[in-house]
Amino acid sequence: MLDALGRDIRYLRISVTDRCNLRCRYCMPEKGVEWMDHGSILTYEQIVRLVRLFAALGVEKVRLTGGEPLVRKGLEHLVRAIKEVPGIRRVRITTNGLLLAEQLPGLLAAGLDGVNLSLDTLDRVQYQALTRRDGLEQALEGLNAALAAPGLTVKVNCVPSGENDDQLVPLAALAKDRNLSVRFIELMPIGLGSTLPRRTEAEVLARLEAAFGPALPCSQEEGGGPSRYVTFQGFRGQVGFISAVSHRFCSSCDRVRLTAAGFLKTCLQYDRGVDLKALLEQGADDAALTRAIREAIARKPEGHHFGQAPTGRDEDRNMNQIGG
Numbered sequence: 001m002l003d004a005l006g007r008d009i010r011y012l013r014i015s016v017t018d019r020c021n022l023r024c025r026y027c028m029p030e031k032g033v034e035w036m037d038h039g040s041i042l043t044y045e046q047i048v049r050l051v052r053l054f055a056a057l058g059v060e061k062v063r064l065t066g067g068e069p070l071v072r073k074g075l076e077h078l079v080r081a082i083k084e085v086p087g088i089r090r091v092r093i094t095t096n097g098l099l100l101a102e103q104l105p106g107l108l109a110a111g112l113d114g115v116n117l118s119l120d121t122l123d124r125v126q127y128q129a130l131t132r133r134d135g136l137e138q139a140l141e142g143l144n145a146a147l148a149a150p151g152l153t154v155k156v157n158c159v160p161s162g163e164n165d166d167q168l169v170p171l172a173a174l175a176k177d178r179n180l181s182v183r184f185i186e187l188m189p190i191g192l193g194s195t196l197p198r199r200t201e202a203e204v205l206a207r208l209e210a211a212f213g214p215a216l217p218c219s220q221e222e223g224g225g226p227s228r229y230v231t232f233q234g235f236r237g238q239v240g241f242i243s244a245v246s247h248r249f250c251s252s253c254d255r256v257r258l259t260a261a262g263f264l265k266t267c268l269q270y271d272r273g274v275d276l277k278a279l280l281e282q283g284a285d286d287a288a289l290t291r292a293i294r295e296a297i298a299r300k301p302e303g304h305h306f307g308q309a310p311t312g313r314d315e316d317r318n319m320n321q322i323g324g
Contacts, residue, residue, distance in 0.1 A: 001057040003266075003300040011061045011255040012054050014047060016075065018260050020068040022096050023132035024120075026161060026187055026196050030132050041260040044074070046280055048081045050258065053290050055087035062091050063116075067260070070099040080110035092116065092153070098135045100142030104149060114153030115146045116183075121167040130163060147178060154180040155240075159187050160204050162197030168204055169211045175237030183227060183240035188268065201228075201243040208232070208239065215239075226252070256297065264293065266300040 001009045018041075023030050042050075051062060062082055069075055070093075082091050092114035093107070100115065119139055121127050127136040146154045158164075158171050168184070175182045187198035209215055212232035220229055227240040257265040262277025274296040279289055 001059070001294070001297060003297050005251075005300070005302060007251075007253055007300070008058070009254055009256055009297055009300075010059055011063070012051070012059045013063045013065055013255060013257045014051075015065050015067065015258065015260040016047070016069050016078065017041065017067040017072045019071050020066055020096070021071055021098055021133065022068065022135065024118075025130055025132070025163075026159060036261060042258075042262045042277055044078045044081065046262070046277070047078060047258075048085070049280075049286075050276060050289070051082050051085050051088065053286060053293060055085050057290065057293065058087075060087060060089045062088055064091070064093045066094075068096055068098075069093050070095050070103055076103065076106035076110040076112075079107055079112050083111035090114065094118065094157070095142070096131075096135070097139040097142030097146075099138075101138075101145040104142070104145050108149055108152065112152070114155070116155045116157050117143050117146065118157045118159075119143070119171065120158050120161070121164045122170050123167060126164060126167065130161075147180060156180060156182045157185055158182065159185050160199035161187055162199055165199070165207070168199075168207050172208050172212070172232075172239050175231075175239055176235050178237055181227075181229065181238045181240050183242055185242045186245045188244055198245070200246045201241045202246065204241070205230075250302065253300075256300070264296050266296055270301055272296075272299065272301065 003009060018036050020028065023033075051059075064075065064078070066072075075093075079091055079093075082088055090113040091111065093112065094116040095118070097117045097119070100117070117139070120130050122136070124134070124136045127139075128134050143154070143156070146152055156171065156174060158168070160168055172182050174180065184201070184204045186200060187196060205215060212235075214232075215230035216232060218229050218231040218238055220227070226244070227242050229238045229240045231238050253267075257268065258276070259265060262280065263275050264273040265271075266273050274292050276289065276292065279292055284292070
């Protein structure tokens, strides 16, 4: 499915909930969070119906996000249903890991292909300060369970915020003796993230090379999207960088997002797209939904404008509301 600029859209990120069991500083406020009521979010049946339409248009990869996806009951049933959709090659989740060890057996039985675990520090006190919850032990238990699962792709996602500088090297070292990728994702100025300090790819890489020596090139994951991977002497795994701000990759963007409320977002920074849930509730048939999806993707913006003046159509919600 091509947009107006010829970009082939093959990747759909689906937020299944705005709720979370953490309160990460760049994602949501500590208190006063107003959750969407259950009737305002897509049902699993609606999600699967939309995935079928996206798959028929060429989408091959689906990632389930939140909020925290594992706080929504029965996620394994959604994974299984999406895996059964013709054309869908991979289904993965992004999670903070707190509930992962408990739910992983069911997810694996449903056909889950991969886990991205968000982890910004290995220090318990710092973890509690960054997430406003004491959950490091559970997160690491989830990570270890994922690493022990045969055939499961495992990645650790870290957001360098300036508040965890001392943890960048220890986090990267997780890939030294383990078959996983540790990825450093530049903090994007969306919602609360626009008020916090950030570290660029160059700043992070300098710290890692000071600790491990020169970065070495390595093979990139097939269909791995915007990640740029390196490794270091003696490392079993890889270190990756997703640098939307300092290394803009909009020209090759192959993804769109579906929020928990059923709004199709064609670019993270903008509020543009189409309300698919409203169309579902109006009784739209598959042809009408497909047409709405095609029209929205045809209007996918050329790129973000982080660091420049607002346009008046910029996204102002927090990340848990639009899908992390």
